[in-house]
Structures are given as C-alpha cells and as structure tokens.
Amino acid sequence: xxxxxxxxxxxxxxxxxxxxxxxxxxxxxxxxxxxxxxxxxxxxxxxxxxxxxxxxxxxxxxxxxxxxxxxxxxxxxxxxxxxxxxxxxxxxxxxxxxxxxxxxxxxxxxxxxxxxxxxxxxxxxxxxxxxxxxxxxxxxxxxxxxxxxxxxxxxxxxxxxxxxxxxxxxxxxxxxxxxxxxxxxxxxxxxxxxxxxxxxxxxxxxxxxxxxxxxxxxxxxxxxxxxxxxxxxxxxxxxxxxxxxxxxxxxxxxxxxxxxxxxxxxxxxxxxxx
Numbered sequence: 137x138x139x140x141x142x143x144x145x146x147x148x149x150x151x152x153x154x155x156x157x158x159x160x161x162x163x164x165x166x167x168x169x170x171x172x173x174x175x176x177x178x179x180x181x182x183x184x185x186x187x188x189x190x191x192x193x194x195x196x197x198x199x200x201x202x203x204x205x206x207x208x209x210x211x212x213x214x215x216x217x218x219x220x221x222x223x224x225x226x227x228x229x230x231x232x233x234x235x236x237x238x239x240x241x242x243x244x245x246x247x248x249x250x251x252x253x254x255x256x257x258x259x260x261x262x263x264x265x266x267x268x269x270x271x272x273x274x275x276x277x278x279x280x281x282x283x284x285x286x287x288x289x290x291x292x293x294x295x296x297x298x299x300x301x302x303x304x305x306x307x308x309x310x311x312x313x314x315x316x317x318x319x320x321x322x323x324x325x326x327x328x329x330x331x332x333x334x335x336x337x338x339x340x341x342x343x344x345x346x347x348x349x350x351x352x353x354x355x356x357x358x359x360x361x362x363x364x365x366x367x368x369x370x371x372x373x374x375x376x377x378x379x380x381x382x383x384x385x386x387x388x389x390x391x392x393x394x395x396x397x398x399x400x401x402x403x404x405x406x407x408x409x410x
Contacts, residue, residue, distance in 0.1 A: 216246040
C-alpha cells in the first residue's frame with residue numbers, strides 16, 4: 137500500500153514533549169519510506185497520567201491544552217489516543233477528538249493500542265456522526281512481534297488508509313544485536329520486557345540480522361528497521377536513541393533497501409513471531 141501524502145503547513149521546530157504520560161520523551165527518529173505519508177512534527181499522545189484519567193471529553197480537552205502549553209505551539213500535528221478506555225463511551229472519545237480538530241488545536245487524530253474491533257467501531261461512529269476520521273495507527277510491530285499487525289491491524293490500516301508508525305521497532309534493543317544469549321539479558325533494565333523474545337527463536341532472528349548486516353556493512357539495527365520500513369502499509373518505524381552514538385545506525389536504515397532474498401530470509405526466520 138502506498139499512502140497518499142498529507143498536506144500541512146510549514147512545520148514548527150522539533151521539540152521534546154512529555155506527552156500526557158508525564159515522562160519527558162526525547163525526540164524519536166522516524167524512518168520514512170518514499171511515497172508514504174509525510175511525518176508529523178509534533179505528535180504527543182493522550183494516555184496514562186496522574187492528573188488525567190481515561191478518555192472522557194473534559195480530560196481530553198484539558199490534556200491537549202496542557203500539551204500545547206508545554207510544546208509552546210498553537211496546534212498539534214497528530215494527537216494520539218494512546219490507550220483504549222472501555223469505561224468511557226467511544227462516541228464521547230471520538231467526539232472530543234473531533235472537537236479538537238474543529239477548534240484548530242489538533243490537525244489529525246491517531247490511534248494506538250486499540251484492537252481492530254474498537255478501531256472499526258471508532259470509524260463507524262465517526263462516519264455516522266460526521267466526525268474527523270483517524271489518519272494514523274501506532275502499533276507494536278517488529279521482527280519479533282508481528283502477530284498484532286499481520287493478523288488484523290495491518291489489513292485494517294490498509295482498508296482505512298491509516299499511516300502506520302510502529303513503536304518498539306527494535307524490540308527494546310533486542311534487535312540491535314547486542315544480546316546473544318539469555319545471560320546477556322540477565323540483570324539489564326529491560327529484562328522483563330525482553331522475556332518473551334529471549335528464546336532460541338529470538339536469537340535465531342538476531343543471528344540472521346547480524347549476518348545480513350555484515351553483508352551490507354551496517355549495524356543489525358539498520359537492517360531491522362529497513363525490514364520494517366519495507367513492510368506493507370508501514371509509513372515509518374519509530375526508533376528511540378539514548379545516545380548520539382546510536383543515531384547513525386538508525387539513520388542509515390533510510391538509505392538501505394533490502395533485496396527480495398534478504399527480506400524473505402528475515403520474514404522466514406521471524407515466522408514464529410507472526
């Protein structure tokens with residue numbers, strides 16, 4: 137799928153944002169693919185916050201205005217509903233996000249961590265009530281976490297023309313190639329997050345990544361992002377860097393185009409996670 141470009145005004149300068157989670161988030165790197173949707177410059181999210189609970193209309197409005205103040209801007213390019221709130225009627229949530237668009241405070245709506253069924257329900261409500269439709273989806277997707285997108289979210293994104301910006305594109309660092317055994321993961325900060333991929337199947341993926349990376353004279357992270365960037369419906373993987381030294385491997389994935397053989401090899405070795 138080739139997503140149409142999104143027209144928007146001249147972008148503001150990049151900024152860090154704390155989002156609605158209250159934790160400062162450094163700017164992330166989004167790796168675009170040619171012909172896919174243009175990327176948002178300011179894309180905070182509404183999710184879990186000690187002051188703002190749930191996705192009720194008043195909460196959404198207050199959190200959005202706080203984001204605008206924090207960012208020092210008069211509009212947000214892309215505002216995410218980051219987690220579903222089953223305690224609030226979805227029509228109330230969709231209407232509240234639409235109001236932000238109508239007021240000019242938000243230019244576009246994104247969804248993250250919603251099931252395909254709830255996304256379909258959001259679209260049905262929006263069409264019925266004449267509300268703004270979401271334009272972006274931010275799912276958990278990478279070589280060792282494929283099932284969510286490939287078993288439902290991906291086809292839905294294609295049918296609704298949603299730009300897809302996967303998070304955890306490097307599986308909390310697992311796909312950078314720095315872990316080669318369970319012992320390497322033991323005691324690290326993200327040990328709990330990596331527990332599901334620290335398996336023979338997971339390390340088989342890392343081994344193939346390393347081999348392909350060596351062939352192209354790049355880092356495994358570069359190959360992992362290139363594979364994801366070339367997957368159907370993906371507009372741009374999201375990858376975070378803790379240090380400046382990590383940036384080259386991320387940026388090089390923009391210019392690396394994997395051939396059919398490399399793509400097939402990685403898709404096959406990661407099949408247990410599909």
